[in-house]
Amino acid sequence: MPRRSKALFLSAVSFAALVGLAPLGTKLATEWVVAQLARQAGATVADISADPFTGRVTLGGLALPVGTGSLAVGKVALSGGFALFPPAQAAEDVTLENVSLTFGPATYRIARVEVAGSSLDRAGLQAIFDGSSAGEPLAARFAKLSATSATMPEVQFEQSLTFGSVTTTSKGRYENVVARDIVDGRAALITVERASTTTTTEDAAKPASGEQTLAEKPSETSATMGVFEVHDVDLAFLIRQYTEGAGTGPNPPVRVYGPFKLSGVSQITRQGTQDISKVEISEISGDGFTGHLSEKPWLSLIENLKREFGDANASDSTQPDQAFDMLHSLGDMMSSIDSGAAAIKGISVEQIMPQPVKFQIGAFEMGFSREAPAQGASPLYPAQGGVRFAFDKIAFSLPQDAKADMTQHLIAMGYKDLSLSLAFEGRLNEAGEELVINDFSLSGENMGKATVSALLGNVTDDLLSTDEAVRQTAIMGLTAKNLAVTVQNGGFFDRLFSELAAQQNKTPDALKTEYSMIAMVGVPGFLGGSADTKALGSAIARFIAKPGELDVKAVAKDPAGFGLADYGATGGRPADILEQLEISAEAK
Template sequence: MTRSLKTGVARAALGALACATLLVGPALAQGAATSGTATPGTPSQDAGTQGAPVVLDEVVLPLGPVTLKAPKIELRGTALSRDEARAILDAAGPAPWRTRLDKLSAREIVIPVLRVEQPAGGRVQVAVYHDVVARDVAAGRIGTLEAGGATLTVEGPGPDAAGAYGRLSAREVDLPGLARLFTESGGPDAAPIRVYGGVTAEDIALTGPDGAAFRIARIDARDLTGRPTTIPWGDSVRSLAEGAGKAEGPERSRLSGLAADLLDGISVGGLEISGITVAAPGGGPKQGPIQASLARLTYGTEDGAGQVKAEGLAVDAPAGRVALKGLTLSGLSLKPVLEGLRRAAAGPIDQAELRRYAPALGRVTLENLDVDLPAQASAQDPLTMSGPLRFAVRSAALAMSDPRDGVPTASRLAFDGFTCAVPPGTAAPVLADLAGLGYTALDLSGTVDARWDEAAREVTLRDVTLTGKDMGTARITGTIGGIGKEVFDPEPMVSSLALLGASAKSLALTLENGGLFQRFVDQQAKAQSLKPEELQREYGTAAMLGIPAVLGNSPSAKALGQAVSRFVVKPGRLSVSAAAKDPAGLGLMDFSTAPSPGKIFDRLTVKATAE
């Protein structure tokens, strides 16, 4: 997406507040606050007692790099005189902005046309709002703020970009509060200020210079609150805008601290964006257009953490098609990001440390994912084509907790209904083998549940299960020792060396036949011109005699051979468990220096049963 499109999306979300900013004045961006205590404003009088409308002409307000221009502003139902109204909006006025805005009261404030200009890369981005009306303004607090719509253009030499959006509205806008945030200092203990109760933007349409079109049917945001920061918002925003992509050394550290304070001081109660569509033309003669849509995107809080939901995603491109019914990100937190920015304010961050400061994420869930990829030519041999690939996932969930240096130490992945076709004659690995066994489709479900115990220096595989329809189930549990905190060190050399100290303490395997083994036996029996029962007896005898011979002919080895033999002859359920006799487990050196498999087997307690 082009820069102009990104800027347009941000404006669509905040357009109504831009209209309100005209009433606040230039100090909101320039940080020109004057110290002193605000005096209470004069309450709005009844409309019937007010005089004629107050009209201000050719109002121009420079907000740092942004300039707002209004050919006409009309205040209706106000006790203010023209000079008093002009003084409130005077950029050079001596009184603090909060004090002046407390005096702003009117039944309506009408701005027929509002032009917002912002330089960008040698050009000027222009947004023109029309039919702006603020109603029920009392002591600087606006009951409702509306605009009939806006147009977006980029003026100056270069490629064209344009856009428009429909009705904009905001509720319960606190102009003195906004002035405090932009012009007055605060700190971590400052009380938060509710800037607005809600903002709505409708029918957003943006077009980039490359012909890409971006549309949003509606944006709704509610309950924006802000906390005055050590450096006023206006100064912080201006410094961050001026230093973007340029600052180095101490200046970059300073900007990191400003960004951390600003982000920490902003809170949004909820956000919903609906009806998102993107259409982009192909980038070359062999590339077709790209179409994408998202029915709904929401942000809110749940149990004190952020939650993002995406519904109805569809992407259609030359590289393939993707459809997703739902995606949810839960347990979102920017706390690590803020810690990273503050750490950067103290000095440069090593690249290996960056993962510590990634946003925290507790759970990811998806519903009904469908991916369809067409045949692709090989980069090495354009005449060689890979077959088309289509797969789907009915549902999946990944839960993560207890992060260590940015890496979760407890996680559980569960998926259901990973499906794909098994085309006859396919040459793809695994699928070709399944096709040979007579499968026409693959349907898998599974679970991976693991947790690290810092005190015990162990990783427990609580459940690793894979189930295939008409195939069977494999389940593994186990314990790996020698896993200390060094394994999670951001430095790859440290973590790699720490893994060398890992040891196997226990492992349990359960196999349940659901049809896969029998198909394999039938295939092999046919190839050898034998009956399946005859081949199973041969395999059973080989297991009964061969396994003990390889593992040293101990009683445990013979019991294992007998259990495998019974499973082969009459496939049902096979359970095998092994635990190291040494409480410390068996390490890599134990396996690499053992003269034979039997010597390793003798150091294990093995149990095996077949049902």
């Protein structure tokens, strides 16, 4: 063979050998880099496989610690960025299989996660397994990720909690869970097509199954839910709430999620094989939730609750301390909420056993805000900030065979069905150690409305102290600075006087005149005969004569308020009590 031809042949063989070995070198390099990144991030990977031609990397048996919980993924397929023939697209489609996520007592299992348009190429891998910032929290790494969508055809969860001798186990299934337009760990929209849950409760202290009464048998509550959607979900911050405490750095409020809506909730509870109750809800919706990190991670607080109430051998003497420990844990979680509002509409409840009872609630509303809401905010929020909740139209029928005196009187007055509403709105003035009750009201259809507002003083954290002596001292220090009561007649007093008059063979007008005279003379006579008490008696008398609206206000003369210690000094004598108050009353 000529020398030139021989040289060309050897060059061709050498090139062929290099081409043949290049995929192997690329494969080994990719697998080594991924293994190192995983190790430095605290993760373990049972198997790594790289396709040198496409840059596709498959991870098997991935396990990653998440706070006090853990994340396990059976299989992940994605781009590793090392490819002899890289794909043209910038975004990547990622598939995860057999995902298992444990948070405290809850475990979530996902057979398959399909992520479209993900940033999980080699840079995405670096964001999760970042060797240059080993120890960076998962939430911070997750916040670097973006995707067009993430679809989970099915999500299963299981949770078990034991409090004393009682164990509650919950299992559930979510179908077609889709997160859309994920940017830096925040999803524009998350939807769930339907869901179902089953919760069983068993008490180990109760007799064996063969000896159990109906009430002692294990209970099971099953529920189904329709379409659920929630907007603007900060998934990365949610992970932080569960896995990170506030620390000493900045802790600004974050919009955790926006408006949400859940349609069609149905729930049934059974004791053994016997149906006990049924609940139907047409809709649950809300304005969203804004919060900051609590002092301790939520997972840690959940573990505290389990530990505090999971001791079956706890003595009665330790139970009050446990209760206040639980209040502190719950209080820490609640203190991380800056604002939120929700409404539950179309509630129907049927109790089957032990006594049949049915009632409906038009709506239950609740709102919380640390500050006065902005103009145009949802009416669910309290107008001045604080807490607001309301039950609208609690409707039920009075049992005709009732033995209770009050129920019999209502039936005699013509009330066969009742529709009641209850509302509360108040806020805590921490700087002034005051509890401001703006509205606490009860109203009824064809009955009327009673409203109370008040200002309480010396409201301190000691009221929730775990030390009983400290709690009692704080309770004794409470004062009332002012109190206002408004009664509006919407038909109740007309029916009341008609019923009483019929019992006494009198006309309603004659009975009103009689009672008005008693109030005019009796109220000031009982309360000491001051000018304020005479005005009060006169207002009550006018209201009885013509029931419309009665307003009564009491203000403590001492700016610090009127407290239990002040009451004790009066010996409970009405005249001495009223000397420390300014009373005003008006009938309209």
